[in-house]
Amino acid sequence: MVKWDDMEQWMKKQQLPRGFEALKDTGWVERYVKSMMANAMPEKPAMPGSSNAETFETHHFIVIKWKLPRGVHPSSLRLFVREDRIRIEGLPEQKRETIELPKQVYPRVCRALCQDGVLQIKLRKKPFDRRYYETPIRY
Structure with missing residues (x-):
């Protein structure tokens, strides 16, 4: 079972909002997922010509x-x-x-x-x- 303090520490390391502030503003989730996807999937280089x-x-x-x-x-x-x-x-x-x-x-x-x-x-x-x-x- 994960304790809330451990979760806050993890969120602090990930530079995410603390505590229940995270539940008020969900825009951080979208930004976080976008950055994860951008880093995980490199762009395919265009074929020359x-x-x-x-x-x-x-x-x-x-x-x-x-x-x-x-x-x-x-x-x-x-x-x-x-x-x-x-x-x-x-x-x-x-x-x-x-x-x-x-x-x-x-x-x-x-x-x-x-x-x-x-x-x-x-x-x-x-x-x-x-x-x-x-x-x-x-x-």
């Missing part, structure tokens, strides 16, 4: 529209697909474009079309498996 890609998501597909840079001919492009991202090669100066996908996809089920200076990529999403699988426990 993926600013000109538009991503659309339907029930079964992910569609990406990527505008070709000037001077790039569609026949010089190479498209590589992974479960979590795509990579476009064949850009000027040996550059690559990497676009991270919002959901996992089947890499081999992909269609790409270049039309009017826009590369359109259609990827089939992997379904979310809700089944449980039993795993033996060692002891």
Whole structure:
């Protein structure tokens, strides 16, 4: 059983309001939780060069529209697909474009079309498996 004095000491260490003052103003709880979440979950770094890609998501597909840079001919492009991202090669100066996908996809089920200076990529999403699988426990 935790004594109230121990709780106040803990709250003092956490720089939280003392005693019943904590129950009057609940804003400190929100600030405390926000700071805990900000420290616990680091921001994901942005992928370089993926600013000109538009991503659309339907029930079964992910569609990406990527505008070709000037001077790039569609026949010089190479498209590589992974479960979590795509990579476009064949850009000027040996550059690559990497676009991270919002959901996992089947890499081999992909269609790409270049039309009017826009590369359109259609990827089939992997379904979310809700089944449980039993795993033996060692002891």
